[in-house]
Amino acid sequence: MIQPNILVFHPDYLIVEAYTKSIQRYGFKSVQAASTLEEAIKLLPGTEVILGWKFPLELLNQPIASSVRWFQSMGAGVDDLIADSSLPQDIILTRIVNQFGTYISEYVFMFLLYIAKNGSRMRQAQIERQWDPFISESLAGKTVGVAGLGSIGSEIVRKARAFDMNVHGLSVSGTNASLVDDHFSADQWNEFVKDLDYLILTLPLTDATRTIVNKDLLLAMKQNACLINVGRGALINEGDLVDVMQSGHLRAVVLDVFEIEPLPKDHAFWAIPNVYVSSHLSGPSTIDSVSNFFVENLKYYIEGQPLNGVVNRERGY
Known part of the structure; x- marks a missing residue:
């Protein structure tokens, strides 16, 4: 199985590390972690898939991100991603569904x-x-x-x-x-x-x-x-x-x-x-559940099958 290069991004370094280790336990080895703009800039070249939260989207229309094909959000809401014109139209955008x-x-x-x-x-x-x-x-x-x-x-x-x-x-x-x-x-x-x-x-x-x-x-x-x-x-x-x-x-x-x-x-x-x-806690995105969803989508991606949670940008979700 040919594995894509994966970049996991979250502003909290400890969360990034936890996601990275979780995905690697499923047998995916080409996984890198970033929690800052500088780290993202360094690791983007050659990256095909991003699992991200609060990712610096302005990077995605730059040459260093030309290899990115798919962006998986760690959450269900993607209104912030839809509203940002920096996200190129040819990048597949997916959100977490059926988890909450x-x-x-x-x-x-x-x-x-x-x-x-x-x-x-x-x-x-x-x-x-x-x-x-x-x-x-x-x-x-x-x-x-x-x-x-x-x-x-x-x-x-x-x-x-x-x-x-x-x-x-x-x-x-x-x-x-x-x-x-x-x-x-x-x-x-x-x-x-x-x-x-x-x-x-x-x-x-x-x-x-x-x-x-x-x-x-x-x-x-x-x-x-x-x-x-x-x-x-x-x-x-x-x-x-x-x-x-x-x-x-x-x-x-x-x-x-x-x-x-x-x-x-x-x-x-x-x-x-x-x-x-309450403090936006009703539907937590746990590392295990998001990782499971992402890995299942990774398998579909590698096999060329339709992904779960694909966002319709015109509809907004």
């Missing part, structure tokens, strides 16, 4: 249950040593809307069925429309959200989805509805969301992704009591 459904769906349902069962009230009663029996809500019979029915959204739908929820979905392609009770297209957002108890965003970030959740859409939701974003931060107009939450509309918001990460310490989200903030 379990993790992210568990994150979503942790918060759905916490909100429905009023976990904060239980915890506060314990802190105050108060005996506070109360009747909590149930997820059964509630309506959840999942915007984005790819591998992540589909797993959320599957788990929602186990909780006897009504499930609505919105997607561009309609490929998985049969998974949900009611399906809506991308021009039906207001109709989609108006009856939801919970809105879950799992969409990629494209020109069409950027700030798709704005003040008008938020106010079209029921006042006691909840919003969870595990897609991309810029799906939401954050200023509009702050205004809506401070006005008392919406019961709770759960945000794992943001326009600027890390979230600035002076951002209003930190201080709004019914906004739950």
Whole structure:
């Protein structure tokens, strides 16, 4: 088997070393590691395949990168790569797919249950040593809307069925429309959200989805509805969301992704009591899972077979 020259890039040297060793354990020996611009410049000549995160893309349209044929992102989101014109059109771009459904769906349902069962009230009663029996809500019979029915959204739908929820979905392609009770297209957002108890965003970030959740859409939701974003931060107009939450509309918001990460310490989200903030951790890219995905794609690449996770640049994901 003729092996391509592989370059692994990540700003954290320890992570690069871990990925490199993981890939080499599969029998791929022509693997080099870089964590700085200088190292990338030195190692790019002769490189055919890049496994990268926050790679200096401006290098890819220079002569030293003329041998690069394929760029595998370490993550699922590629909006930053799509937006950068430095990435030549003849380089195949792939992203990680079908790796995050379990993790992210568990994150979503942790918060759905916490909100429905009023976990904060239980915890506060314990802190105050108060005996506070109360009747909590149930997820059964509630309506959840999942915007984005790819591998992540589909797993959320599957788990929602186990909780006897009504499930609505919105997607561009309609490929998985049969998974949900009611399906809506991308021009039906207001109709989609108006009856939801919970809105879950799992969409990629494209020109069409950027700030798709704005003040008008938020106010079209029921006042006691909840919003969870595990897609991309810029799906939401954050200023509009702050205004809506401070006005008392919406019961709770759960945000794992943001326009600027890390979230600035002076951002209003930190201080709004019914906004739950987490540090982009719902769908971790583990070294083992990403390495497994990459190695499988490497085998397809060597055999001349179609790769998994190929990005359609016009579509944006």
